[in-house]
Amino acid sequence: MPRVLKSFIMEASGNRATAHYLITRRADLSLSSPLHAPGLPMRSLDESDPIAVAMAPPENESPEERELRVQKERAAKQVSDEIDEQLSREQQRVKRQPKPVKILLLGQSESGKSTTLKNFQLMHEPKAFRAERPSWRAIIQLNVVRSFRIILDALARASSAADRPSSAHRSHSSSNAIRPDGELLALRTRLLPLLQIEDTLERRLSSTDDSRSADGPANPRSPTNPARRAGKEVAINSAVAWKKVFMRDPAGRDSVDTQNVVDWDDPDDPGAMLHACSGDMQRLWAHPTVSAILAGQGIRLQESSGFFLDSLEAVTAPQYVPTDDHILRARLKTLGVSEHRMRLSDPHGGITREFHIFDVGGQRSMVRSRPKWVPYFDDVDSIIFLAPISAFDQALAEEPTVNRLADSLDLWTAVVSNKLLAKTNLILFLNKVDILQSKLASGIRMSDFLPTYGLRPNDFDSASRYLRKQFNAVLKQSSPTPRVFYCHLTNVIDTKSTTYVLANIKDVLMRFNLKESYLIL
Numbered sequence: 001m002p003r004v005l006k007s008f009i010m011e012a013s014g015n016r017a018t019a020h021y022l023i024t025r026r027a028d029l030s031l032s033s034p035l036h037a038p039g040l041p042m043r044s045l046d047e048s049d050p051i052a053v054a055m056a057p058p059e060n061e062s063p064e065e066r067e068l069r070v071q072k073e074r075a076a077k078q079v080s081d082e083i084d085e086q087l088s089r090e091q092q093r094v095k096r097q098p099k100p101v102k103i104l105l106l107g108q109s110e111s112g113k114s115t116t117l118k119n120f121q122l123m124h125e126p127k128a129f130r131a132e133r134p135s136w137r138a139i140i141q142l143n144v145v146r147s148f149r150i151i152l153d154a155l156a157r158a159s160s161a162a163d164r165p166s167s168a169h170r171s172h173s174s175s176n177a178i179r180p181d182g183e184l185l186a187l188r189t190r191l192l193p194l195l196q197i198e199d200t201l202e203r204r205l206s207s208t209d210d211s212r213s214a215d216g217p218a219n220p221r222s223p224t225n226p227a228r229r230a231g232k233e234v235a236i237n238s239a240v241a242w243k244k245v246f247m248r249d250p251a252g253r254d255s256v257d258t259q260n261v262v263d264w265d266d267p268d269d270p271g272a273m274l275h276a277c278s279g280d281m282q283r284l285w286a287h288p289t290v291s292a293i294l295a296g297q298g299i300r301l302q303e304s305s306g307f308f309l310d311s312l313e314a315v316t317a318p319q320y321v322p323t324d325d326h327i328l329r330a331r332l333k334t335l336g337v338s339e340h341r342m343r344l345s346d347p348h349g350g351i352t353r354e355f356h357i358f359d360v361g362g363q364r365s366m367v368r369s370r371p372k373w374v375p376y377f378d379d380v381d382s383i384i385f386l387a388p389i390s391a392f393d394q395a396l397a398e399e400p401t402v403n404r405l406a407d408s409l410d411l412w413t414a415v416v417s418n419k420l421l422a423k424t425n426l427i428l429f430l431n432k433v434d435i436l437q438s439k440l441a442s443g444i445r446m447s448d449f450l451p452t453y454g455l456r457p458n459d460f461d462s463a464s465r466y467l468r469k470q471f472n473a474v475l476k477q478s479s480p481t482p483r484v485f486y487c488h489l490t491n492v493i494d495t496k497s498t499t500y501v502l503a504n505i506k507d508v509l510m511r512f513n514l515k516e517s518y519l520i521l
């Protein structure tokens with residue numbers, strides 16, 4: 001095929017001498033004399049081959065004419081050889097084209113996998129990332145309303161506990177018995193309509209086939225019922241379909257015009273209601289009795305996912321459009337696996353590479369059923385494993401008897417020891433260090449939840465060093481082959497530090513992958 005192609009190219013370029021040369025070669029002609037260097041054995045012309053006959057040198061050719069023709073044919077051969085070489089180089093290049101770099105994000109639910117993916121997108125596809133702001137605006141509104149539902153439920157519980165007869169009353173802790181005053185109860189009543197926003201947004205998300213309540217299929221027509229939904233979280237399967245619901249122009253993903261990306265005339269947009277309730281929301285959140293009631297019920301909203309109550313003024317402002325930072329803090333649970341492809345460039349070699357990043361929803365049923373998913377990912381180059389080390393004092397939402405840190409170590413052990421993943425690079429993110437820091441500073445003792453921590457100082461340096469050692473020990477003991485322990489202390493909602501970590505990882509993976517492809521020796 002290359003030769004035919006070459007003939008075609010040269011014919012098209014008007015190089016008749018070359019075409020002549022090529023056709024004679026292709027027809028495997030051995031002409032009597034002139035085509036061949038003097039001295040080569042002469043073979044007879046095959047009269048039955050019309051091409052050979054057509055391309056044969058003219059009869060009665062004079063020695064000068066012959067010389068001219070031979071010269072032309074030599075030049076043509078040179079051009080032909082160059083093209084051959086070019087084609088062969090191109091073939092080699094295609095053969096050596098490096099494989100895409102595949103990265104799998106793994107870790108328990110709320111460990112920060114999707115947030116890490118958002119950082120990759122922000123770094124490498126900032127225009128597309130920012131064009132999705134209307135969709136994240138809706139999720140942030142959902143996060144805000146969810147926080148208020150937790151507060152309103154806590155107020156209702158406090159109110160009914162305080163109303164109980166004194167014997168029952170005494171069995172509760174004193175903070176549980178704090179009675180919300182008249183002002184608080186009035187605020188609560190005024191803010192109850194907020195719960196409708198949750199329904200409206202969930203209904204819109206449910207209009208895409210693959211969104212579900214985390215505990216089962218969403219029922220879009222169900223009445224607002226906060227008690228029924230308590231503890232449940234909206235989850236989403238496809239990264240694309242749900243975003244379109246909130247995009248003014250889903251095709252115009254390159255739009256950078258901040259104000260134009262949101263459809264401000266959308267009658268379903270909860271922005272106006274949130275703005276109207278903004279004063280009451282801020283008053284409620286700032287009320288000292290509310291913090292006492294939440295603390296009494298063991299609710300620490302500041303450390304929970306999708307916390308925006310310290311930014312109420314901004315997120316309830318008219319024509320609010322989320323910042324990058326807000327998008328990273330927004331919480332939307334992932335269901336199943338989503339794949340994201342992007343081209344990343346190596347600033348040193350000027351090479352661009354295709355990266356495939358898989359974000360696996362961290363719900364226990366998914367990550368625990370390892371035999372099901374491991375074979376799909378045994379060819380990934382690297383796993384970024386996220387362990388949220390701030391969760392040392394928390395239980396899993398799905399299994400309240402299981403400590404979250406113990407669960408992370410368990411999952412890490414399973415991944416590290418899996419033989420199918422023995423050749424995969426493992427990169428560990430000990431994540432949510434900002435929350436770990438503030439928890440330890442507030443006096444929560446690690447040794448109360450992790451007896452092996454013993455009498456070590458209850459500060460960030462000691463705690464992070466200790467946890468790093470624990471994860472490293474698992475790698476050393478359980479990996480089927482010796483592996484390097486790549487470990488980073490991360491706060492993936494902090495773009496600056498995360499960009500630095502991810503850029504390093506990307507460079508290492510690119511070089512590693514290129515080496516594999518023999519492009520770097």
Ligand SMILES: Nc1nc2c(ncn2[C@@H]2O[C@H](COP(=O)(O)OP(=O)(O)OP(=O)(O)O)[C@@H](O)[C@H]2O)c(=O)[nH]1
Nearest residue numbers: 110111112113114115306329331334362432491492
């Ligand atoms: N403060 C703080 N918040 C974080 C950090 N990493 C993630 N978050 C927040 O934690 C929440 C959960 O993060 P996600 O990225 O959705 O977690 P995930 O691992 O994808 O969870 P699933 O989809 O349920 O498997 C989000 O609201 C994030 O903004 C961190 O390092 N510090």
Ligand SMILES: [Mg+2]
Nearest residue numbers: 113114333334
């Ligand atoms: Mg996720």
